[in-house]
Amino acid sequence: MKKKLMDILACPIDKFYPLELYVFEEKEEIVEGMIVCPKCSRWYPIREEIPEMLPDELREEKDEKPFLQKWKEKIPIKILNEGKPFNLKG
Amino acid sequence: MPSAIWRKKRRIIRHYDRLASTYDTLYKEEQDRKIEHILSHIQLKGSDLVLDAGCGTGFLFRHIYKQVSNLIGVDLSNGLLRVALQHVKTYGMESVSLIRADVDHLPFKQNVFDNVFALTLLQNSATINITVQEILRTAKNGSTVVLTGLKKGFSKKRFIQTLRKERLTFNMIPAPASVKDYLALCSIDHKAKNK
Numbered sequence: 001m002k003k004k005l006m007d008i009l010a011c012p013i014d015k016f017y018p019l020e021l022y023v024f025e026e027k028e029e030i031v032e033g034m035i036v037c038p039k040c041s042r043w044y045p046i047r048e049e050i051p052e053m054l055p056d057e058l059r060e061e062k063d064e065k066p067f068l069q070k071w072k073e074k075i076p077i078k079i080l081n082e083g084k085p086f087n088l089k090g
Numbered sequence: 091m092p093s094a095i096w097r098k099k100r101r102i103i104r105h106y107d108r109l110a111s112t113y114d115t116l117y118k119e120e121q122d123r124k125i126e127h128i129l130s131h132i133q134l135k136g137s138d139l140v141l142d143a144g145c146g147t148g149f150l151f152r153h154i155y156k157q158v159s160n161l162i163g164v165d166l167s168n169g170l171l172r173v174a175l176q177h178v179k180t181y182g183m184e185s186v187s188l189i190r191a192d193v194d195h196l197p198f199k200q201n202v203f204d205n206v207f208a209l210t211l212l213q214n215s216a217t218i219n220i221t222v223q224e225i226l227r228t229a230k231n232g233s234t235v236v237l238t239g240l241k242k243g244f245s246k247k248r249f250i251q252t253l254r255k256e257r258l259t260f261n262m263i264p265a266p267a268s269v270k271d272y273l274a275l276c277s278i279d280h281k282a283k284n285k
Contacts, residue, residue, distance in 0.1 A: 005162075005187050008139070008202045012195040044197075050171055052190040053197035057096040058103070058166070 001030040001046050011037035012053050024071050034075060042084045043075075056085035091194075095216045099192065102214055103166050106146075110169030113147050121149040124209065124269050128236055131263050131275060134158055138204040143193045143225055144211035148174035148186070155183040158205075164191045194220050198228045201280070206235040210271060212252070213243025222256050226278065233278045238271035246272055257282075 003021070010017040016039035025032040033046040035053065044053045045067050064086045072080055072088065081089045109116070134140070138158045142150050145163030147170050155161055163186060165171050171188050178186045191197050193208070194217060206229050208221075215221040222237070229235050237260075239249035249272045253260050259282070263273035 002187055005189075008162075008199055009197050010199045012191060012197040015200070017199055048172075049175060050168075050188050050190055051197075052168075054166075054190060055192055055195045057091075058099060058192060 001033070001049055001051050003030065005051070006035075009035065009051075009053075011040060011042060012055060013037070013042060014040050016040065022074065022076070024074050032071070034071070034079070036076070036079060036083075040084060041079065041082055043079050059085055061086055091217070098216045099166065103168075106165075106167035107169035110147070110167065110173050113170060113173065117146075118149060120270060121146075121210070122153075124238070124265075124271060124273075125150055125153050127265055127269055128207075128209070128238075128263065128273055128275075129153060132205070132234055132236070134205060139202060141198075141203040141206045141225075141228060143196070143206060143208040144214075145174060145188070146170045148177050148183075150207055150209065151177065151183055151186050152181065155181070155185050159185055161186045162203075163188045164193065164196065166190070166192055194224055196224050196228050200227050201230045203229050204233050206233065209236065209238050210240055212237065213240040218252055219255060222252070222258075226256065226258075226280075229278045231278060231280045235276040235278055237274045237276060239274075240271050242270070244272065249274070 006021050009019050016037055020036040020038055022034040023030050029049055030046055031049055035044040035051055044051060068088050081087055134154060134157050139160045140158050142163045145165050148163055163174060168190055171190055174188055206225055208225055212218050253274055258276045260274045260276040263275055265273055
């Protein structure tokens with residue numbers, strides 16, 4: 001994912017912007033990372049260069065929780081504990 | 091949204107994920123014919139920011155990636171997007187970005203795109219009015235939006251009625267019988283629409 005994409009992104013649910021970007025792995029582009037909506041606390045993974053910004057109903061806990069586990073050292077505590085639609089506390 | 095709509099969206103994801111590896115072989119010729127016909131009716135500018143809503147494996151990208159500065163492809167299917175990413179890398183399509191998203195919940199600010207293409211998309215929507223409204227929300231005032239309706243999924247009358255319901259200003263692009271969609275070229279005027 002190219003960083004400049006952040007200029008046009010908004011949360012797909014509440015349409016809030018600007019969103020926050022956390023980069024976990026970067027080559028020419030962002031390979032792994034996370035986009036966070038600071039208003040609703042939803043987080044969206046960037047997996048293998050593609051951001052996944054799906055509504056809650058199309059996301060699966062079995063795919064999302066391992067992502068939080070994998071990058072927990074780099075993810076803000078607030079998202080680990082209270083992030084939507086999944087977090088490591090719930 | 092009712093749960094039946096989410097079930098349909100999940101079915102669509104599974105369907106296209108399964109098709110991903112053979113998608114190009116099945117549809118490239120047909121889609122290329124349609125895209126070439128549409129592009130002969132519109133003018134893109136180098137500075138344009140373009141959205142391809144329901145981009146699939148990126149048939150449109152290969153036709154326009156050299157002409158525009160930023161081209162965003164959105165699709166629900168991870169399988170199709172992975173094939174699209176391979177094409178982006180193979181052809182060095184620097185202007186293209188991919189996002190996995192639902193066209194009824196687009197992850198964009200309003201009024202950002204100069205051109206939007208939603209090709210062979212609407213027949214998969216269970217909530218066509220919501221899909222069209224969400225696409226229009228992201229289109230700039232004065233932009234061009236191309237919407238197509240697969241003839242298998244729409245009568246011409248129903249397709250036109252759908253667009254009229256959204257109070258769109260549009261022209262139908264005449265197309266040869268070999269093009270399997272009805273093609274509409276919409277001019278976006280948010281002020282007139284909200285009057």
